[in-house]
Every structure is written in C-alpha cells, then in structure tokens.
Amino acid sequence: MGAPVTCLLLLLHLTAGTSAEPHYVVVSAAELYHPHTGTVSVHLGDLNETVRVSVRLERGDGPSAITLLEREVREPRLHENVRFQVPAPSGGQQEVAELHVSIRGDALQFSERKKVLLRALQPGTFVQTDKAVYKPGQTVKFRIVSLDKDFVPSTRKLPLVTVQDPSGNRIAQWRDVTPQQGIVDLSLPLSAEPALGTYGIEAQGTRHSFSVEEYVLPKFKVTLELPPVVTVLDETLLLRVCGRYTYGKPVLGRVQAILCLEEQQAYPWYGARCTELTGQTDSNGCFSTEVEMAPFNLTHSGYEMSLQALAFLMEEGTGVKLTVTKSCDIVSEIAMVTFEDADKTYKAGIPYTGKMLLKAAGGSALKNEKLQLFVSSGDENKNQTFLTDESGRASFELDTSGWTGWVTLRGHFKQVNDSAEHDRVSPSYWDDERYLKPFYSKSQSFLKIRWLGGRLPCDQAQQLQVDYVIAREALGNGSRSLEFIFLVSPSLGD
Incomplete structure (x- = not known):
C-alpha cells in the first residue's frame, strides 16, 4: 500500500477573448499533511494565446517556497495533476502557507493566492483492556501499541506506563518497556478488596479507563x-x-x-x-x-x-x-407527507423534480397509497395523483414553462374530519408544503446536477443527469463549444 495522498484541487476557467479575470477559481482541501504526498490538479480552458503558468506553495520564509508547476502552455486547454512531497511545518506542528497561482500572456495577466494549512501527522499511542469492568480479585489484561507517522507499529521503548486508582494514586508502573512486534502486553492482578470506581492507565500521554465494581448479574x-x-x-x-x-x-x-x-x-x-x-x-x-x-x-x-x-x-x-x-x-396523527430531494428554487423551462414520502405515525413507510400534489402558480392551480412505491415514496416531475414568481407545492394524503364531537380526539393527516422561488443569476444561466440518491459506490461508473440553460451572452463571441467540468471529491469522514 502506498503512502496516503492529500489532494489539493485547483480549478481555473478562462474565457477566450478576455484579458483579465477568469470566470472562477476553486481551491479545495485546505489542509496538507506532512510527510505524505500532496496532489495539485490544474485545469485551464478556452485559452486563445500562449501563456506561462506558475503554481507555487509559498511559506513565511520566501527561500523555502516550492514550485509545483512551471510551464508554457500553447494548447487551448490544460489538465494536469502534479504530485509533491508535503513539507514539514516550520513551527513544528502546523504552519499557514499560501498557494500562489500566476498566469501570464500577452493579453492575459492573472494572479491569485489561497491559504492552506500544513499540518504534521503525529504518532499515536493506543491502550486497550480485555474488559471494561472487572470484579475484585480479577486480573486486568491490557495492550499498548504506538504508531509512527506512517501508521506502522513502533518498536521504540515506552519510558513509563502507570496505573492509577480512583483516588489518583499510582498503584503500578513499568519503566522502559520494549514492545514485541510493536505491541506491549501487560497485566495487573486486582486485590480481593480493591478500591471501587474508575482506574486509569497512562502511556505516552494517552489515558485509558476501566472500572472495578462489585456487581452481581441477575439470573x-x-x-x-x-x-x-x-x-x-x-x-x-x-x-x-x-x-x-x-x-x-x-x-x-x-x-x-x-x-x-x-x-x-x-x-x-x-x-x-x-x-x-x-x-x-x-x-x-x-x-x-x-x-x-x-x-x-x-x-x-x-x-x-x-x-x-x-x-x-x-x-x-x-x-x-x-x-x-x-x-x-x-x-392522533395517523400519517404525514414530507417532500424529499425537492429544491427551494426552480428555473422556468427546466423540469422540476422531487419526491413525496408517506410515513405512518410509528415511522414505517406506507406503500401503495395515493398521494395528491397541489401546485399553485399565480392564478393557476393544478393537482396530480401519485401512488407510493415499496419505500413509501412517489417521484414527480413538473412542467415549469408557465411558472412565474413564487410557486407553492402541497403534498396531501387524506382529508381531516372536522365534524368530530367536543369530547373526542380527531385523527389527523399532516400535509407538507414547499414554497419555491424562481432561480436568479446575473448571467441568466442555470445548471443543476440531479441527485443520484444514497451513498455512491467507489468501484462503479455513475450516469449523471444535468439540466442547464446557458445564455448566449455568457458564451462570448465566436464560441463553438461548451465544456462542462465535474469535480468529484469524497465527503469528510469517508
């Protein structure tokens, strides 16, 4: 297995015929981890002249700057991934650096700076006991493992391992313990009448707790x-x-x-x-x-x-x-309707999609039930009927060509009986409403990637459906093609 890689994504888009600013600059992944490998992904498009591209990672002391990319681009577009070794922070633990991007040509002069954080990965020490709770007289067995910066078990001696009782008194200690294949195995026999409560094991600044209790399990x-x-x-x-x-x-x-x-x-x-x-x-x-x-x-x-x-x-x-x-x-609430995957804005002329979910009061999905969708736009009111699937959901796609101003959607299941007696509890069915406003952009352009739903597997190709409207003015004079760039990155914690 290779060393972990930190990905720093840089995306610039330049429109032909302009001489100053790009349409957008995106820098993501604001942290780089030493000593792992970092990657910078650079994408330039619609270039109509030869330019010189420079990407540098600059730190507080100028001489230690790292040139990530320095090249002359004659082609109309550039897509390149640059791998580099993340430097150690000058402060020991972390350091704020700057990513400097420079693009120079006869007509194009562009410079941009973004801050990134250099962070040093520290080795970690982990302590684990064979149980969480012990009885008096039992033996506490525990293991200690230390990992180095590459997450490999360390064979370095542990200078001191201690055990404290609930009062904080040190009741056992081991000095200069040598790991066997990276793991330290230790044990501590408890007396017949130990202090009851929470004990602590400390090693290399890491603390792990266990309890000693006089407990009797029920039969x-x-x-x-x-x-x-x-x-x-x-x-x-x-x-x-x-x-x-x-x-x-x-x-x-x-x-x-x-x-x-x-x-x-x-x-x-x-x-x-x-x-x-x-x-x-x-x-x-x-x-x-x-x-x-x-x-x-x-x-x-x-x-x-x-x-x-x-x-x-x-x-x-x-x-x-x-x-x-x-x-x-x-x-008294029998069932409720809620909207899912339904945006709060719409673009007239682009189909509006979403789902309605019908759930019972206990949280179970209600399948094969009829749901009504009421749509109000200006003076026009429409309604459609849908049938829920096995998951209690009903998908819909609405024609927005006649929509103007604010639009109201209401999902409805059953009508409430308002004629109940005063000493009776009336059953109710909750509707859901969604208020939509027209999408606005200065360029009058619009782009939406339809949600695929759920977690996406890493080992399968996915087909994306994109709805878009691109204003002619935004394309510039003489444009003969339109390029879409998809930036895909994993969620944090995945």
Whole structure:
C-alpha cells in the first residue's frame, strides 16, 4: 500500500477573448499533511494565446517556497495533476502557507493566492483492556501499541506506563518497556478488596479507563415490547414479553401482563380502563399477543394519551419472578407527507423534480397509497395523483414553462374530519408544503446536477443527469463549444 495522498484541487476557467479575470477559481482541501504526498490538479480552458503558468506553495520564509508547476502552455486547454512531497511545518506542528497561482500572456495577466494549512501527522499511542469492568480479585489484561507517522507499529521503548486508582494514586508502573512486534502486553492482578470506581492507565500521554465494581448479574432478565406509538384508529396492539438468561438461553415460565389507560386528573370519575393478559413463554422464551383496542376507546378525550403496561415473568420450577414496565404513546396523527430531494428554487423551462414520502405515525413507510400534489402558480392551480412505491415514496416531475414568481407545492394524503364531537380526539393527516422561488443569476444561466440518491459506490461508473440553460451572452463571441467540468471529491469522514 502506498503512502496516503492529500489532494489539493485547483480549478481555473478562462474565457477566450478576455484579458483579465477568469470566470472562477476553486481551491479545495485546505489542509496538507506532512510527510505524505500532496496532489495539485490544474485545469485551464478556452485559452486563445500562449501563456506561462506558475503554481507555487509559498511559506513565511520566501527561500523555502516550492514550485509545483512551471510551464508554457500553447494548447487551448490544460489538465494536469502534479504530485509533491508535503513539507514539514516550520513551527513544528502546523504552519499557514499560501498557494500562489500566476498566469501570464500577452493579453492575459492573472494572479491569485489561497491559504492552506500544513499540518504534521503525529504518532499515536493506543491502550486497550480485555474488559471494561472487572470484579475484585480479577486480573486486568491490557495492550499498548504506538504508531509512527506512517501508521506502522513502533518498536521504540515506552519510558513509563502507570496505573492509577480512583483516588489518583499510582498503584503500578513499568519503566522502559520494549514492545514485541510493536505491541506491549501487560497485566495487573486486582486485590480481593480493591478500591471501587474508575482506574486509569497512562502511556505516552494517552489515558485509558476501566472500572472495578462489585456487581452481581441477575439470573435472567425480562423485556417488554410495545410499538413506538399507537394511533387513535389502531384496532390492535402487539404486546410481547421475553425472558432470557444472562448466558443467552430462553426462559420458560408463566407471564402475567396488565395494560391500562389512565384517566386525566380533570376527569377522575372516568376510572382507568385495563385489560389483563396471561400466557406461557414459547421455546424462544417469549409470550406474544394481539390486544384489542376497542375496550380502551382511544378517541375519548378524557384519558391520558399513553398506555401503561406492567408484566411479570415467573420462572418455571423455581418460582422466581421478575417485573418490567413500559409505556406507549397514543397519537392522533395517523400519517404525514414530507417532500424529499425537492429544491427551494426552480428555473422556468427546466423540469422540476422531487419526491413525496408517506410515513405512518410509528415511522414505517406506507406503500401503495395515493398521494395528491397541489401546485399553485399565480392564478393557476393544478393537482396530480401519485401512488407510493415499496419505500413509501412517489417521484414527480413538473412542467415549469408557465411558472412565474413564487410557486407553492402541497403534498396531501387524506382529508381531516372536522365534524368530530367536543369530547373526542380527531385523527389527523399532516400535509407538507414547499414554497419555491424562481432561480436568479446575473448571467441568466442555470445548471443543476440531479441527485443520484444514497451513498455512491467507489468501484462503479455513475450516469449523471444535468439540466442547464446557458445564455448566449455568457458564451462570448465566436464560441463553438461548451465544456462542462465535474469535480468529484469524497465527503469528510469517508
């Protein structure tokens, strides 16, 4: 594997017939890492004369400037990648330098400076324990690895490794420890009655923590599962109680559960509505049942907007019983529509594209449902009907040739019933609106790359769809071709 490369992208575009400024200058990747290799990508276009191009990395002390590119260009365009070794910062850790670009010709005189940061990569030390929590009397086993500037394990001795107790007292230390194949293996036996709390291991300025606790694991644990939310229109609710031993085996036993809807404090005479459920866990250690919602009358406004559940699991043969509780919110919002991949501007004459997403209150996508899209532009109102796909989405493409001024889009699923009684909770369906303004540019030109969606694989070619309008005045006199330049760079953290 080669050394990592820092990419510094420089893009200049010069229009034929001009004598001074380029249309644009882009410099990205503002940090260069020593001692890795850097790359400068230079692109010039539409040159109508011979020019001399110079790209220099200049630092505080002038004599140490690095010439990255120095050449005479006779062709109408130039596209070249220049690799160079990133210099060490003069300040030790980092240094601010300048990238100086100069283009000289008979009619063209151009100079531009951009700041970049030179940063020195420092070796790192990592400490890892075999567990995060220890009991008294156990042995703490840990490893230390130091990486050099090229991320290779270092064989240099560690001058000092220490362990501190929760009070900060040094209870163990190792001096001049020599790594074996780049790794140091150490251990520390804990006493039968050590201080409880958080301990620290320190090496080469790096600290790693572990805990010592007197803990007793329960023989088994019980979980109670309810849906994230239940709507006022839901007819059933799935309740699931599971028991599992700490080593993973399912628990066989009897389950008793109570599901209640409590009255609001303002209506104490209503009384709580409850249902009791009993059953036996199956071979997976779980008991599941569909609970009918009709007895709870979820649309009545005199009750709290949440269901409370209490469950017991009694282990078969021992009678050991564990209890678990959980609640589930009741919502009146049944579903909602939201716009996705829909710009806030439009260009008249260029199709406007986007998506509508339909989700249920619990977050699940609703497929094969009809959505309406209302479009208002001036005095003109139109609507179209779309069907959601497996992901709950409906894609649309709108003709903008007649659009002027502000345009309103509204995604709609179902109509709300406004005739509900005063003591009833009415179900609702949330629409989404998007207000679009016409795209403006001084040149009257427009360019949009349609979103491909999701994460793009690195090992596959992608087909881009571009919508554009280029004003004749922006092309200049005598232009016979139009050149598009795509600059692709990875996102930070990828």
